[in-house]
Amino acid sequence: MDGYLGIIAIIVVVALLAAGGMFLLLRPRGKSAPPVEPPEVRPVPGEEQAPSVGVAEDDDAATTTLPPPVKPAEPMVVPPAVEIPPPSAGRMVRLRARLARSQSTLGKGLLELLSRDRLDDDTWDEIEETLITADVGVAPTQAMVEELRTKVKVLGSRTPAEVRGLLKEQLLTQIGADLDRTLHVKPHGERPAVVLVVGVNGTGKTTTTGKLARSLIGDGKKVVLGAADTFRAAAADQLQTWGDRVGAEVVRGPEGGDPASVAFDAVAKGIEDKVDVVIVDTAGRLHTKTGLMDELGKVKRVIEKKATVDEVLLVLDATTGQNGMRQARVFAEVVDVTGITLTKLDGTAKGGIIISVQRELGVPVKLVGLGEGPDDLAPFDPEVFVDALLGD
Ligand SMILES: Nc1nc2c(ncn2[C@@H]2O[C@H](COP(=O)(O)OP(=O)(O)O)[C@@H](O)[C@H]2O)c(=O)[nH]1
Numbered sequence: 328m329d330g331y332l333g334i335i336a337i338i339v340v341v342a343l344l345a346a347g348g349m350f351l352l353l354r355p356r357g358k359s360a361p362p363v364e365p366p367e368v369r370p371v372p373g374e375e376q377a378p379s380v381g382v383a384e385d386d387d388a389a390t391t392t393l394p395p396p397v398k399p400a401e402p403m404v405v406p407p408a409v410e411i412p413p414p415s416a417g418r419m420v421r422l423r424a425r426l427a428r429s430q431s432t433l434g435k436g437l438l439e440l441l442s443r444d445r446l447d448d449d450t451w452d453e454i455e456e457t458l459i460t461a462d463v464g465v466a467p468t469q470a471m472v473e474e475l476r477t478k479v480k481v482l483g484s485r486t487p488a489e490v491r492g493l494l495k496e497q498l499l500t501q502i503g504a505d506l507d508r509t510l511h512v513k514p515h516g517e518r519p520a521v522v523l524v525v526g527v528n529g530t531g532k533t534t535t536t537g538k539l540a541r542s543l544i545g546d547g548k549k550v551v552l553g554a555a556d557t558f559r560a561a562a563a564d565q566l567q568t569w570g571d572r573v574g575a576e577v578v579r580g581p582e583g584g585d586p587a588s589v590a591f592d593a594v595a596k597g598i599e600d601k602v603d604v605v606i607v608d609t610a611g612r613l614h615t616k617t618g619l620m621d622e623l624g625k626v627k628r629v630i631e632k633k634a635t636v637d638e639v640l641l642v643l644d645a646t647t648g649q650n651g652m653r654q655a656r657v658f659a660e661v662v663d664v665t666g667i668t669l670t671k672l673d674g675t676a677k678g679g680i681i682i683s684v685q686r687e688l689g690v691p692v693k694l695v696g697l698g699e700g701p702d703d704l705a706p707f708d709p710e711v712f713v714d715a716l717l718g719d
């Protein structure tokens with residue numbers, strides 16, 4: 328019996344071991360760690376795309392890792408090609424179409440009103456309103472209307488050609504056909520001429536500086552640019568780009584540095600390199616009138632230690648109307664402005680601002696900006712302007 332019991336005991340033990348082994352083999356893996364239910368994820372409205380973004384990233388990773396890593400090419404040093412800009416002569420004629428596009432509604436409106444058979448008070452009011460709307464200014468408008476009334480009375484019936492002639496004459500009188508609009512850029516012996524560019528931010532100072540440099544270089548002059556707008560590094564970079572394109576040296580200083588010392592260095596460089604013209608671009612922060620006066624006054628004084636400032640060009644944005652005029656007045660009070668550059672004439676029908684700004688500041692418009700292109704700056708020609716306004 329003992330033998331039986333022993334055999335049974337052995338069988339039981341073996342069976343138990345076998346069952347235990349089977350259990351260990353069949354039980355799910357990771358049984359030792361308590362199963363963690365994944366937290367329930369509800370899609371958040373608007374974030375349904377999130378999972379697919381992850382997938383896309385994985386795909387990207389898969390595809391981008393496939394090709395063998397490419398060694399980045401050695402950066403090629405390509406010297407910027409220096410452009411040869413066209414000369415300044417005849418530019419306004421070339422840009423006439425652009426002028427006609429922006430200003431002809433004013434001209435057409437005036438011609439149409441003046442061609443009416445009966446010119447009653449209402450019509451004269453309309454003529455006056457048309458001129459005021461075009462920023463001609465109240466006093467010049469009244470002067471023009473008065474003159475036109477007298478002349479029309481003398482004429483009696485009017486042919487279209489006569490109306491056009493009358494209007495042209497009046498506009499030219501108001502614009503000042505014989506004002507001296509020459510830009511003073513002749514060097515003085517060993518010393519270059521110096522042009523200081525001033526005006527409110529965003530009016531187009533840096534652009535005008537760059538365009539003017541191009542046009543002078545196109546006329547065969549050698550130019551150095553001074554980036555005296557040290558307020559933003561971007562301003563100096565912007566000027567550098569203009570200079571690089573036409574091969575004009577750009578003198579710049581540290582960001583936040585003293586604008587006067589940059590102006591001084593630019594003039595010194597101009598003398599050293601025997602250039603014809605140094606153009607100094609400035610910052611146009613209208614913080615306070617005294618602040619502005621101090622800054623521009625210092626820039627001018629410092630330049631005058633080495634040369635003479637031949638032109639102070641005030642840049643005015645034609646699209647800003649009366650607001651721009653107010654700001655222009657402040658500049659004219661702190662520096663002796665010698666000429667006005669009216670920019671963005673391509674973007675406004677209010678070309679009458681030429682008349683009001685000259686009258687207000689007592690300074691001629693010498694240059695006009697007619698677009699963002701590098702050669703869209705022209706010496707102002709009143710005849711071409713009025714012809715573009717009135718059409719042929
Ligand atoms: N349409 C047009 N845009 C101009 C003209 N002159 C300048 N601009 C634009 O006016 C903006 C401001 O010019 P910028 O020279 O930087 O002004 P700054 O702050 O006075 O130096 C730029 O986008 C220029 O391209 C112009 O005659 N016509």
Ligand SMILES: [Mg+2]
Nearest residue numbers: 532533556562
């Ligand atoms: Mg600027």
